[in-house]
Amino acid sequence: MKYNKREKAIVLLADGTIFHGKSIGKKGTAFGEVCFNTGATGYQEIFTDPSYFGQLMVATNAHIGNYGTHEDETESDSVKIAGLICKNFSFSYSRPSAEGSLEQFFEKQNVLAISDVDTRALVSYIRDHGAMNALISTDVDNIAELKKQLADVPNMAGLELASKVSTKESYFYGDENATYKVAALDIGIKKNILKNLAKRDVYVKVFPYNAKFEDLEAFKPDGYFLSNGPGDPEPLVEAQTLAKEIISRNLPLFGICLGHQVIALANGISTYKMHNGHRGINHPVKNLITTKGEITSQNHGFAINREETEKHTDIEITHVHLNDNTVAGIKMKSKNCFSVQYHPEASPGPHDATYLFDQFIENIKNA
Numbered sequence: 212m213k214y215n216k217r218e219k220a221i222v223l224l225a226d227g228t229i230f231h232g233k234s235i236g237k238k239g240t241a242f243g244e245v246c247f248n249t250g251a252t253g254y255q256e257i258f259t260d261p262s263y264f265g266q267l268m269v270a271t272n273a274h275i276g277n278y279g280t281h282e283d284e285t286e287s288d289s290v291k292i293a294g295l296i297c298k299n300f301s302f303s304y305s306r307p308s309a310e311g312s313l314e315q316f317f318e319k320q321n322v323l324a325i326s327d328v329d330t331r332a333l334v335s336y337i338r339d340h341g342a343m344n345a346l347i348s349t350d351v352d353n354i355a356e357l358k359k360q361l362a363d364v365p366n367m368a369g370l371e372l373a374s375k376v377s378t379k380e381s382y383f384y385g386d387e388n389a390t391y392k393v394a395a396l397d398i399g400i401k402k403n404i405l406k407n408l409a410k411r412d413v414y415v416k417v418f419p420y421n422a423k424f425e426d427l428e429a430f431k432p433d434g435y436f437l438s439n440g441p442g443d444p445e446p447l448v449e450a451q452t453l454a455k456e457i458i459s460r461n462l463p464l465f466g467i468c469l470g471h472q473v474i475a476l477a478n479g480i481s482t483y484k485m486h487n488g489h490r491g492i493n494h495p496v497k498n499l500i501t502t503k504g505e506i507t508s509q510n511h512g513f514a515i516n517r518e519e520t521e522k523h524t525d526i527e528i529t530h531v532h533l534n535d536n537t538v539a540g541i542k543m544k545s546k547n548c549f550s551v552q553y554h555p556e557a558s559p560g561p562h563d564a565t566y567l568f569d570q571f572i573e574n575i576k577n578a
């Protein structure tokens with residue numbers, strides 16, 4: 212792709228604000244909620260993370276694409292972001308072990324990406340004005356029509372998206388002769404969660420978002436897992452019912468991110484949409500049980516209500532986010548159930564929190 216042949220492109224925010232850039236290759240328009248990730252590495256993992264479905268990703272790191280792509284760095288089988296907004300897009304890459312360029316990867320996956328955007332100004336704007344819908348487009352002379360189309364894009368609050376990314380059929384992961392068996396609900400599961408379980412001698416059966424307790428129970432699992440995923444947790448009524456069934460039987464249960472929010476909702480704690488979410492790989496969390504700090508990988512736009520959690524007689528807050536004191540982890544006092552708002556599988560991200568997978572295995576052993 213010749214740099215000077217690239218088309219003009221825009222970011223149009225729901226409030227009418229426009230930022231200018233250039234397309235990477237593909238022409239067209241993509242809609243979503245605009246959000247930003249502050250990670251300096253890990254772009255391929257981010258683009259393929261199902262939790263980002265329906266979101267236009269702004270990368271705050273100035274360089275995207277510079278180390279190419281690799282199959283091992285995908286978190287699902289396709290790109291899940293609605294589109295990419297970045298500053299400098301590298302058409303060439305310098306990592307010897309890379310399998311191809313990000314440009315080729317996007318072309319294959321039919322992703323709309325735009326660069327040369329003043330991402331610092333854009334991120335400051337979203338930071339001040341909060342999460343909102345937006346579009347990116349190469350159709351730069353048609354603003355009035357684009358505005359009309361943007362007005363029809365549904366709001367993330369109240370939006371159920373797990374069904375759009377969940378597996379259609381259940382499947383197995385790991386060694387069938389492993390010591391433990393875990394039934395995992397796929398409401399947007401990342402591959403690295405499955406890898407982390409399999410590494411700990413777990414054979415996993417992954418179920419679609421609307422699976423019933425009886426379906427999971429038929430696998431005779433030693434433990435249950437609720438995954439991360441996109442959208443608002445509130446409309447996920449089937450997953451909440453499932454969580455209630457598992458909790459009422461006091462079976463070992465672990466939830467990550469969307470799974471954590473589902474566990475909170477199953478306990479009558481409400482969730483809310485944050486002004487801006489947490490998305491990056493250096494989020495400070497304090498473990499209130501050990502009093503140790505953790506640097507964590509995060510990606511969420513909703514959170515659970517702190518006051519309601521504090522008042523809940525059967526829930527203990529185990530982790531807090533040190534930037535804003537939001538709840539980052541909980542456990543049930545009378546049940547074998549715990550969950551975190553962040554990503555212990557950390558792909559990308561630091562591995563401070565992988566002990567949570569060990570804790571899940573301990574909970575299974577002690578059940």
Ligand SMILES: NC(=O)CC[C@H](N)C(=O)O
Pocket residue numbers: 262438439440441442443444467468469470488510511512513514
């Ligand atoms: N990573 C996740 O599971 C995200 C959960 C939820 N979609 C949120 O934005 O808060």
